[in-house]
Amino acid sequence: MRRAIFPGSFDPLTNGHLDIIKRSSPLFDEIVIAVLNNADKNPMFSVEERCEMIREVLPLVETGTCRLMVDSFSGLTADFARQMKATAIVRGIRAVSDYEYELRMALMNRRLEPTIETVFLMAGEEYSYVSSTLMKQVFQLGGRVEGLIPELVEDRMRRKTENGV
Numbered sequence: 001m002r003r004a005i006f007p008g009s010f011d012p013l014t015n016g017h018l019d020i021i022k023r024s025s026p027l028f029d030e031i032v033i034a035v036l037n038n039a040d041k042n043p044m045f046s047v048e049e050r051c052e053m054i055r056e057v058l059p060l061v062e063t064g065t066c067r068l069m070v071d072s073f074s075g076l077t078a079d080f081a082r083q084m085k086a087t088a089i090v091r092g093i094r095a096v097s098d099y100e101y102e103l104r105m106a107l108m109n110r111r112l113e114p115t116i117e118t119v120f121l122m123a124g125e126e127y128s129y130v131s132s133t134l135m136k137q138v139f140q141l142g143g144r145v146e147g148l149i150p151e152l153v154e155d156r157m158r159r160k161t162e163n164g165v
């Protein structure tokens with residue numbers, strides 16, 4: 001049984017995240033999308049809302065025999081990976097600018113939990129500039145983000161900005 005975790009803030013889920021989930025699915029039997037409950041950031045969506053949106057979108061993703069699950073965690077990613085009995089941590093790399101931070105995190109996680117490997121997957125070219133932060137900024141200024149985030153996420157962003165829910 002090859003289980004991986006795909007940790008991140010997912011505030012909110014983008015098509016870039018979904019691309020990494022699709023690309024990693026042939027490599028694992030199970031992938032746990034692990035939503036970080038990060039108290040220092042000022043998120044647009046609560047962890048519960050982020051998990052709910054991911055759960056709604058995942059059935060639309062073609063992943064063959066790989067099973068997808070969603071969970072939230074706080075604290076160290078390495079601890080969560082160990083608790084989940086995962087053998088790998090999946091991360092996406094968009095540009096060289098991601099690399100230095102990701103390398104530091106991967107080395108630290110390996111020191112904390114030597115049995116778990118970080119697996120990097122390169123972003124799809126069409127999503128290599130997509131980040132949750134950029135999507136929120138563009139959306140809040142009235143720009144078009146269709147095709148870059150799932151429709152359901154866009155609806156939730158609209159509701160959030162219009163009525164705060």
Ligand code: ADP
Nearest residue numbers: 007008009010016017020091092093123127130
């Ligand atoms: P974090 O705050 O941990 O970086 P994110 O939700 O921003 O959380 O990202 C989670 C993971 O998804 C990271 O490995 C990030 O590099 C990857 N990722 C984010 N956007 C994209 C994208 N457009 N293409 C590929 N990978 C991405």
